[in-house]
Amino acid sequence: MNWSPIIFRVNNIAIKMHVTFLLLLGYEAWIWRSYGYTGMLFGMGMTLLLVSCVVLHELGHALAAGSVGIAVHEILLLPIGGVAYLSRRARKPSHELWIVIAGPLVNVAIALLLLPFVTTNQLEAGMAIIALPGPDAIPSWNVAISSLFVFNVMLVLFNMLPAFPLDGGRILRALLAMITSDRQATNIAKLIGQSAAVLIGLFGILNGNVMLPLTAVLIFMSAGYEQSETQARTMLETRRVGDAYNRNAITLSPVDRTSRVVDYILTSYQPDFAVVHGNKLLGIVTRENVMHALESDPRDVYVTSIMQRDVIKVAHTLTLDEVRTAISMADNGEVAAVYRGEEFLGLVSLTDIVEALAVIDYVSRQKTLQSS
Numbered sequence: 001m002n003w004s005p006i007i008f009r010v011n012n013i014a015i016k017m018h019v020t021f022l023l024l025l026g027y028e029a030w031i032w033r034s035y036g037y038t039g040m041l042f043g044m045g046m047t048l049l050l051v052s053c054v055v056l057h058e059l060g061h062a063l064a065a066g067s068v069g070i071a072v073h074e075i076l077l078l079p080i081g082g083v084a085y086l087s088r089r090a091r092k093p094s095h096e097l098w099i100v101i102a103g104p105l106v107n108v109a110i111a112l113l114l115l116p117f118v119t120t121n122q123l124e125a126g127m128a129i130i131a132l133p134g135p136d137a138i139p140s141w142n143v144a145i146s147s148l149f150v151f152n153v154m155l156v157l158f159n160m161l162p163a164f165p166l167d168g169g170r171i172l173r174a175l176l177a178m179i180t181s182d183r184q185a186t187n188i189a190k191l192i193g194q195s196a197a198v199l200i201g202l203f204g205i206l207n208g209n210v211m212l213p214l215t216a217v218l219i220f221m222s223a224g225y226e227q228s229e230t231q232a233r234t235m236l237e238t239r240r241v242g243d244a245y246n247r248n249a250i251t252l253s254p255v256d257r258t259s260r261v262v263d264y265i266l267t268s269y270q271p272d273f274a275v276v277h278g279n280k281l282l283g284i285v286t287r288e289n290v291m292h293a294l295e296s297d298p299r300d301v302y303v304t305s306i307m308q309r310d311v312i313k314v315a316h317t318l319t320l321d322e323v324r325t326a327i328s329m330a331d332n333g334e335v336a337a338v339y340r341g342e343e344f345l346g347l348v349s350l351t352d353i354v355e356a357l358a359v360i361d362y363v364s365r366q367k368t369l370q371s372s
Contacts, residue, residue, distance in 0.1 A: 004076055013062055015055060017077040035139055042139035049144065050151050051077060053110060057103045057155065058084040064102035068095040073329065088325050089233070093177035093185075100170040104156045111152040118149045161200075163193030165222040173226075186230040193223035233321045235360045236353065241323045242316030244356050245338045245346040251276050252285060257300045261290050272335045272347050275307050281337055281344040283307030312336040316345055324353050 004016040025044050032043030054077065061084045062072035071087040090096035160168040169189055176185035197219040204212025250264055252275045261273060271287040285307045293306045314323050314336045327336050327350055338345045 010059060013059070013072055014074045015077070016074060021051075021077060032139065039139050042144075046144060046147060049148055053107060053148065053152055053155065054082045056106050056110065058082040060102040060104075060106035061086075061099055064099045065090075068092075068098065070095075070099070085329070087329055088322065093174045093182075096177070097171060097174035100167050100174060104159050104167055107152040107156045107159075111149055111156070114145055114149040114152070118146050161196060161219075162189070163196045163219045163223060164189065164226040166219070169193045169223070169226075183230055183234050186227050190223040190227040194220050197223065232357055235364065236321035236324060236357060237319045239320050239356065239360060240316065241314060241318050241320055241336075241338055241348055242340070242345070244320055244352065245316075245348045246270075246352070247346060249274065249346055252303050253277065254282060254302065254304050256303045258290060258293050258303065258306065259300045261285055261303060262294075265290065271351070272349055273303075274337070274344070274347050275303055276344065279344060281311065283309045284311055284333070284335055284337070284347065286333065286335065308333060313339055314348075316340045320353050320356055323348060324350065327353075 003020075004018045006014045007017045008015050025047055028043035028047045029040040030043075032039035035042065055075065058075045062075065065072050065084070065086050068090060070090060072084050073087065074085045076083045076085070086099075090099055159166050160171075162172045163169045164173075169192075172192065173185050173189040176188055180188075197216040200219065201213045201216030204210070204216065250268060250270055250273060252261065252273050254275060254277055256275075264270065264273065265287060273285045275282045275285060282304065285303050289306045289308065293301065312327055312330050312333070312335070314326055316338050318326075323336055327334055334350045335347055336349075338348055
């Protein structure tokens with residue numbers, strides 16, 4: 001089952017919505033049920049309007065990323081917010097700052113457009129709907145407008161908290177990276193973010209707000225993940241994939257059958273096999289392809305009938321981090337084919353990159369120990 005179907009596209013960006021979002025729609029209909037079907041429709045409609053602001057926020061990130069040459073192919077909507085998946089991270093701190101700040105700027109623009117239509121009484125009604133679990137106002141256009149205004153203001157303020165994965169944490173990291181290294185900037189931003197998470201969690205516990213401690217846990221864990229990811233990226237950027245692919249890998253020919261692959265799997269540690277004809281790559285056979293073939297067809301079929309023909313292709317000059325990003329963004333497996341021009345060199349997988357990261361880290365730590 002596809003848990004995040006595409007609901008529409010904006011240019012080449014797929015807007016996906018996780019199916020759990022339906023639970024949020026159902027919840028909003030339930031809390032407005034006291035006003036009958038009109039109230040339930042109003043609650044769901046308001047939710048869709050609020051989510052549209054989140055979509056515009058993420059499209060702001062995407063537009064800014066595109067202006068500095070970074071593609072965004074997908075935006076995922078979740079009950080707790082949205083995520084724009086960048087094809088790669090910005091190389092320059094100024095580019096990252098521009099990409100991150102573009103999202104909140106969209107919400108600031110929306111709030112400014114709505115401000116002339118919001119009165120003090122309407123603003124108070126909107127605050128009540130945002131702050132309380134159940135609405136105290138009669139469904140109306142005035143309530144909808146004031147709620148949209150308050151939501152965008154709250155979205156900006158909350159996102160400006162200096163903690164990952166919020167925009168404020170990334171803005172802080174980008175500003176710090178302008179005066180120090182990316183790794184050091186991330187470490188400082190992580191420390192500040194996790195400290196903020198602890199304060200948010202304590203505030204929520206003392207005030208009986210269940211959501212704040214849960215949010216604090218998410219922020220605390222995200223800050224740690226961001227630090228680990230930055231460390232990995234820094235190390236992987238020091239090696240090119242042309243120096244890391246398996247030069248002694250076993251390859252298959254189009255006339256080989258499944259039984260031969262099974263023999264290779266049993267007698268070697270290699271999980272992925274290139275099917276080649278001469279020096280031309282025809283496809284890839286993975287361990288998963290073989291296991292599926294064994295379960296579905298008892299015959300000893302040719303490898304060409306089970307191989308993956310749609311293969312991720314990467315240049316040998318790319319860094320391991322760039323290849324990792326390319327594989328992660330693709331929908332067709334965890335293996336990439338390495339090329340020098342039109343010449344096929346070999347395969348590299350996410351597992352290979354993880355192992356390379358461990359080796360690079362080990363070598364780096366050994367050098368540090370020897371120099372100390």
